[in-house]
Amino acid sequence: MSIDSEVDHDTVPPANKGLLAVAGVLLALPMLALLWVSSYSRKDPVLWGFPFFIWYQFLWVFLCSAMTYTAYRLVLRARPHRPMTGTQREGHTR
Amino acid sequence: MSTLVPAATGTGGVNGVALTVLILLFALVTGMGFWATRWRRADSMESLDEWGLGGRRFGTWVTWFLLGGDLYTAYTFVAVPAAMFALGAVSGFFAVPYTIVLYPIIFIFMARLWSVSHRHGYVTPADFVKGRYGSRGLALAVSITGILATMPYIALQLVGIQAVLEVSGVGGSNALAKDLPLFIAFALLAAYTYSSGLRAPAVIAFVKDALIYLVIIVAVIYLPSKVGGWDHVFSAAEAKMAKTSPVTGKPTGAFIPNTQQYWAYATLAFGSALALFMYPHSITATLSSSSRNTIRRNASILPAYSFVLGLLALLGWVAIAAGTKPIGLDGKPNAQLVIPQLFEDMFPSWFAGVAFAAVAIGALVPAAIMSIAAANTFTRNIYRDWIKPDATHAQEAKIGKLVSLLVKAFALVFVLTLDKQNAINFQLLGGIWILQTFPAIVFGLYTRWFHRWALLAGWAVGMVYGTITAYNVINPATKGHFGGSLDMIPTIGKMGYIGMTAFVINLVIAAVLSFVLNAMKVDAGHDETIKGDYFADAGDPRVEKNVSLDARLTTGTP
Numbered sequence A: 001m002s003i004d005s006e007v008d009h010d011t012v013p014p015a016n017k018g019l020l021a022v023a024g025v026l027l028a029l030p031m032l033a034l035l036w037v038s039s040y041s042r043k044d045p046v047l048w049g050f051p052f053f054i055w056y057q058f059l060w061v062f063l064c065s066a067m068t069y070t071a072y073r074l075v076l077r078a079r080p081h082r083p084m085t086g087t088q089r090e091g092h093t094r
Numbered sequence B: 001m002s003t004l005v006p007a008a009t010g011t012g013g014v015n016g017v018a019l020t021v022l023i024l025l026f027a028l029v030t031g032m033g034f035w036a037t038r039w040r041r042a043d044s045m046e047s048l049d050e051w052g053l054g055g056r057r058f059g060t061w062v063t064w065f066l067l068g069g070d071l072y073t074a075y076t077f078v079a080v081p082a083a084m085f086a087l088g089a090v091s092g093f094f095a096v097p098y099t100i101v102l103y104p105i106i107f108i109f110m111a112r113l114w115s116v117s118h119r120h121g122y123v124t125p126a127d128f129v130k131g132r133y134g135s136r137g138l139a140l141a142v143s144i145t146g147i148l149a150t151m152p153y154i155a156l157q158l159v160g161i162q163a164v165l166e167v168s169g170v171g172g173s174n175a176l177a178k179d180l181p182l183f184i185a186f187a188l189l190a191a192y193t194y195s196s197g198l199r200a201p202a203v204i205a206f207v208k209d210a211l212i213y214l215v216i217i218v219a220v221i222y223l224p225s226k227v228g229g230w231d232h233v234f235s236a237a238e239a240k241m242a243k244t245s246p247v248t249g250k251p252t253g254a255f256i257p258n259t260q261q262y263w264a265y266a267t268l269a270f271g272s273a274l275a276l277f278m279y280p281h282s283i284t285a286t287l288s289s290s291s292r293n294t295i296r297r298n299a300s301i302l303p304a305y306s307f308v309l310g311l312l313a314l315l316g317w318v319a320i321a322a323g324t325k326p327i328g329l330d331g332k333p334n335a336q337l338v339i340p341q342l343f344e345d346m347f348p349s350w351f352a353g354v355a356f357a358a359v360a361i362g363a364l365v366p367a368a369i370m371s372i373a374a375a376n377t378f379t380r381n382i383y384r385d386w387i388k389p390d391a392t393h394a395q396e397a398k399i400g401k402l403v404s405l406l407v408k409a410f411a412l413v414f415v416l417t418l419d420k421q422n423a424i425n426f427q428l429l430g431g432i433w434i435l436q437t438f439p440a441i442v443f444g445l446y447t448r449w450f451h452r453w454a455l456l457a458g459w460a461v462g463m464v465y466g467t468i469t470a471y472n473v474i475n476p477a478t479k480g481h482f483g484g485s486l487d488m489i490p491t492i493g494k495m496g497y498i499g500m501t502a503f504v505i506n507l508v509i510a511a512v513l514s515f516v517l518n519a520m521k522v523d524a525g526h527d528e529t530i531k532g533d534y535f536a537d538a539g540d541p542r543v544e545k546n547v548s549l550d551a552r553l554t555t556g557t558p
Helices: A017-035 A052-078 B016-050 B060-071 B074-087 B095-120 B125-133 B136-167 B180-196 B199-226 B229-242 B259-276 B280-287 B294-301 B303-322 B335-346 B349-387 B393-417 B424-445 B452-471 B498-519 B531-535 B551-555
Strands: B486-488 B495-497
Touching (some): A017 A052, A017 B095, A052 B303, B016 B199, B016 B349, B074 B095, B074 B136, B074 B303, B074 B335, B074 B349, B074 B424, B095 B125, B095 B259, B095 B280, B095 B303, B095 B424, B136 B180, B136 B335, B136 B349, B136 B393, B136 B424, B136 B452, B180 B349, B199 B303, B229 B303, B259 B498, B280 B349, B424 B498, B452 B498, B495 B498
């Protein structure tokens, strides 16, 4: 009898809540930054001819990418996969 | 600076070279499509398994290309730049924050949807809703909404194809010839999907992507320098947007959103982002990835597309600097023609033809995929569940093909009856509807607290509110209904995206009624999922086999 067979799969697999919270913050930041329109709806400073309004949003493309990737690494570490092997009950299915 | 710009001319008759290149590329791609069907027929099940709606095993990069293909449609190429050209940043540039915040959002919930769908063999959002809430009624609401909301999105693609044909000179000014490009676009799309199913667009998708990237790269590097640099582009746009519009008596549009427009900009971006991955075609595309975490890894590289989308949006302002005059064959200005017209004015004829083909094929492929996804939803969740549970595969395939035609016919009705001057509004109208399925699907991934009847009631009120409010928006120029997607947000008193307002109303009703119904212990329905299902990954029991949707449904082969 392996340990697996005693796992109740109708539970949430264990996770490092702290890491998950950090990932959550990283994912929330781009949303908050871009929804806060008044923080960037201006023309100056102009960069290579681009108004601030335009280049600031382009900048967030890269920041968002970096933050999402970091969140991805964190989530992988925070909740290792719990294989659904063993003779667990198959849900509420009839 | 403006002396650098050659005087732009109207559409002015047929552009022979461009039209020839367009037709040649189109014929090539169509030939490929039919060839792909024949070539793959012997092992049709397997080929669909590789691409279609079925058990695809795509890793990060292939999924990246596929999703990118979904994003680059006539929306990106025609509608967004046209909105930038005609109305400015609030109506057009919101697409950039929209496609940025999109990825953190799908990062959060898509992995759960992937896991539970693969454990239980769900391939449409309605499948999940039915399994989770044990409610055929709620599943029906979700599938009807999916089909309905897809129609204006397909309509937008038709407008894109029509714009290209019109600029290259197909059509005429009399009543009969005026809509000719549109009917040609429709006929092409219909013939294409009906005969070839999903396999042909799948093969063509790669050609389509190659053509599109070529055109995008050339356009964003070459065009701005040709009209006098980005400095000039932005000053020309600022000048145009500040000018008083003769129709409304207000400034033409927004160069940068003003204090009255913050809510509009933010709600348009956020609402569109929440809506996109509720469409049947985008959900099936993401479920096709090879593991639970592929979509998350993707979410961190997909924003690269948003950057290019932003540059494409700015082409609308490049056209302002270039003095592009998008005049239709009926002699009236039509902003939707602005990008094809800009290409025709600025590129050598042969490359204009390549660019036209990229736009047209780039609209045709997603439109085909969308109409097939809608037809699948109908066949699985309405025909099989409600009308004929014991239908044979052949019958289901026949229904699927017919419905895919019907969906496109309704899309044509949208184009003919709504104001196509502002085609981006089609996508926003679809968003108003599809957003109302968000609570049932996404909240359902986390909790069963919401009661099925409360979700249904919230959906119904959101749909009615959204539709009536959108209907009452009058276009100042044409006096037509469904003239825009912004309306006063109650209690905030600023203009905002109707879809978001309807979504919040939907949510409040669902929460209040859930509280009441749960307190009254009304039957909440049977939930066939367990908590562990939401974390399952490739390799777990039942995860491998059950992704595949009926191949026959999508190919139409008996």
